[in-house]
Amino acid sequence: MSKTGSCSKRLSDRSRLFHNLQELRHSASLANKVFVQRDYSEGTTCKFQTKFPTELETRIERSLFEDTVKTLNNYYAEAEKIGGQSYLEGCLACATAYLIFLCMETRYEKVLKKIAKYIQEQNEKIYAPRGLLITDPIERGMRVIEISIYEDRGSSGSSSSSSSVSGSTTR
Amino acid sequence: MHLGVSESMRECEYSQISTRSSTPMETPYKKRTPKKRKWESFPGRNKFYCNGRIMMAKQTGVFYLTLVLILATCGLFFTFDCPFLALQLTPVIPVIGGVLFLFVLGTLLRTSFSDPGVLPRATPDEAADLERQIDVANGGTGYRPPPRTKEVEINGQTVKLKYCFTCKIFRPPRASHCSLCDNCVERFDHHCPWVGNCVGRRNYRFFYMFILSLSFLTIFIFAFVITHIILRSHRSGFLTALKESPVVVCFFSVWSIVGLSGFHTYLISSNQTTNEDIKGSWSSKRGKDNYNPYSYGNIFTNCCAALCGPLPPSLIDRRGFIQSDAPQLAPPTNGITMYGATQSQQSHMCDQDQCIQSTKFVLQAPVILTASTENGGILAGRTALSLGGPCTSLPLGQPTPPTSTPSLSCHEDPMAHHHFLTPEEVPSPPGMLPCGSPMGHSHTVQAGFYNPASQDSLHEDSVRGLVKLSSV
Numbered sequence: 001m002s003k004t005g006s007c008s009k010r011l012s013d014r015s016r017l018f019h020n021l022q023e024l025r026h027s028a029s030l031a032n033k034v035f036v037q038r039d040y041s042e043g044t045t046c047k048f049q050t051k052f053p054t055e056l057e058t059r060i061e062r063s064l065f066e067d068t069v070k071t072l073n074n075y076y077a078e079a080e081k082i083g084g085q086s087y088l089e090g091c092l093a094c095a096t097a098y099l100i101f102l103c104m105e106t107r108y109e110k111v112l113k114k115i116a117k118y119i120q121e122q123n124e125k126i127y128a129p130r131g132l133l134i135t136d137p138i139e140r141g142m143r144v145i146e147i148s149i150y151e152d153r154g155s156s157g158s159s160s161s162s163s164s165v166s167g168s169t170t171r
Numbered sequence: 172m173h174l175g176v177s178e179s180m181r182e183c184e185y186s187q188i189s190t191r192s193s194t195p196m197e198t199p200y201k202k203r204t205p206k207k208r209k210w211e212s213f214p215g216r217n218k219f220y221c222n223g224r225i226m227m228a229k230q231t232g233v234f235y236l237t238l239v240l241i242l243a244t245c246g247l248f249f250t251f252d253c254p255f256l257a258l259q260l261t262p263v264i265p266v267i268g269g270v271l272f273l274f275v276l277g278t279l280l281r282t283s284f285s286d287p288g289v290l291p292r293a294t295p296d297e298a299a300d301l302e303r304q305i306d307v308a309n310g311g312t313g314y315r316p317p318p319r320t321k322e323v324e325i326n327g328q329t330v331k332l333k334y335c336f337t338c339k340i341f342r343p344p345r346a347s348h349c350s351l352c353d354n355c356v357e358r359f360d361h362h363c364p365w366v367g368n369c370v371g372r373r374n375y376r377f378f379y380m381f382i383l384s385l386s387f388l389t390i391f392i393f394a395f396v397i398t399h400i401i402l403r404s405h406r407s408g409f410l411t412a413l414k415e416s417p418v419v420v421c422f423f424s425v426w427s428i429v430g431l432s433g434f435h436t437y438l439i440s441s442n443q444t445t446n447e448d449i450k451g452s453w454s455s456k457r458g459k460d461n462y463n464p465y466s467y468g469n470i471f472t473n474c475c476a477a478l479c480g481p482l483p484p485s486l487i488d489r490r491g492f493i494q495s496d497a498p499q500l501a502p503p504t505n506g507i508t509m510y511g512a513t514q515s516q517q518s519h520m521c522d523q524d525q526c527i528q529s530t531k532f533v534l535q536a537p538v539i540l541t542a543s544t545e546n547g548g549i550l551a552g553r554t555a556l557s558l559g560g561p562c563t564s565l566p567l568g569q570p571t572p573p574t575s576t577p578s579l580s581c582h583e584d585p586m587a588h589h590h591f592l593t594p595e596e597v598p599s600p601p602g603m604l605p606c607g608s609p610m611g612h613s614h615t616v617q618a619g620f621y622n623p624a625s626q627d628s629l630h631e632d633s634v635r636g637l638v639k640l641s642s643v
Binding site for chain 1: 273274277278281290291293294296297300323324325326330332340343344345357358376377380464465472475476478479480481482483484486487488
């Protein structure tokens with residue numbers, strides 16, 4: 001995936017990748033969904049279990065999966081961290097009667113955007129070539145990380161023309 | 172330019188990941204009618220205004236009463252007392268009064284209109300997956316009652332996570348299901364009829380700011396009204412002075428509001444919710460080793476965390492558009508009804524427990540202005556139980572392998588249509604989504620019974636709760 005400065009070039013690259021991921025969905029059929037549940041051992045902070053689901057054993061390496069989940073957990077910990085910056089934001093917001101959120105977005109929202117970008121990256125680089133797709137937890141109410149497993153319908157060539165690993169390796 | 176690009180990229184990201192539906196690039200191919208927004212098919216019992224921007228509970232009468240009381244009292248104060256005081260003492264008085272009044276109004280509206288932290292209900296695939304896991308944990312086909320609780324150790328304390336039959340999820344710790352709004356709410360504090368909304372994780376700080384600033388405002392008004400009366404009575408006599416000021420309203424509200432603020436200050440400093448305090452979840456009376464695992468240890472950190480901590484975003488995405496062609500796996504299993512008989516036993520026991528607790532609370536706590544959600548919950552639970560009956564006899568099995576598209580599209584229809592219209596479109600508890608299945612006809616029974624019966628009983632109970640509290 002080329003990373004040039006110009007936004008339009010990046011958009012056209014993304015559109016090519018979109019088509020590939022769309023083709024993945026069209027050429028492959030949804031076989032199963034795996035749900036990675038929340039880990040509440042540290043309280044109510046957002047953290048997902050790093051236990052490797054058995055359905056993914058044949059699909060992806062354990063270390064890659066665990067890396068993804070650990071990075072996500074770190075992002076969520078950063079979003080919910082209670083420290084100097086969050087206090088400042090809270091006090092400022094209170095002082096302006098919370099009107100400041102009309103112009104500024106909260107730190108949590110900024111981190112969520114970073115997470116969305118990270119998940120997309122992971123999908124493009126690692127998961128889509130293996131016939132998997134991660135759904136952003138925010139779309140599932142932060143309850144689960146939903147991983148969709150796709151089975152190739154037989155037309156394996158089209159799905160990953162610009163990805164590094166061909167889809168047929170997942171079979 | 173930069174913002175526009177990042178916005179479109181953001182849209183691309185979201186649509187790419189979640190569904191196979193059209194990205195902005197593919198919109199020319201779409202021939203469907205304008206999409207509906209998610210709030211229009213929200214399964215909970217909430218009211219939405221301003222195209223999904225404002226979210227409130229169903230019964231908002233008391234909220235308007237609160238508004239009227241505040242506006243009337245402040246109006247009278249500014250009209251009758253302020254001119255006199257501004258001239259006699261200092262013009263700073265009306266200014267401070269004005270600032271306090273605006274702050275009170277702002278926090279009240281923010282509390283009432285924002286999402287308290289509602290947890291969206293499980294998608295059919297998630298629910299099916301959970302059912303399967305519970306089934307496996309029970310050792311296969313069960314006539315055995317499922318535990319429907321999970322135990323988790325948090326900071327050394329064992330916490331039980333309960334399964335919510337309505338939302339089909341295991342509730343996170345500190346979450347609770349509000350029977351008035353029919354939603355699971357994160358860090359559920361209580362359902363406040365005075366603000367017309369639940370108080371939960373996302374709006375607790377606004378609620379606290381509201382009652383704190385309202386205490387200051389009422390004390391402020393009360394003090395200066397008394398001053399006004401005293402100053403005037405030097406000239407014209409006590410009784411005429413008394414006639415001209417809004418003392419009476421202030422007098423009663425001062426004590427109740429100040430008391431409530433005090434109570435919530437205690438809750439914040441010990442990092443408890445009203446719900447936990449009522450149930451005595453972390454009280455030392457339950458056991459020697461019982462302590463609050465969520466507390467940070469010192470009062471200052473607890474307060475800062477509650478009031479100045481990060482504000483999580485809304486999980487329900489009210490203004491998002493419904494994407495009706497999300498790929499789905501299988502029709503949801505109806506595993507719940509396999510355990511129909513035992514389900515009734517379990518939740519019956521839990522509800523009785525809650526009933527006792529809540530009755531104790533209402534008798535013991537005169538100052539707290541909360542509706543008794545527990546009572547409402549019991550009746551909702553019982554009504555739902557009677558509906559579980561007709562379905563227990565239906566045969567159920569493991570989730571079927573992926574079905575073809577026509578049946579898949581059926582599942583999203585409940586999201587797009589209004590509740591309780593047809594049997595095929597009933598998404599609510601006991602929560603079966605039939606699609607070409609033989610269970611279709613039984614749902615007319617459910618659709619017919621559930622709504623009116625539970626609504627009436629809930630309404631009765633909320634009114635009863637209010638009557639009890641207003642007699643305080």
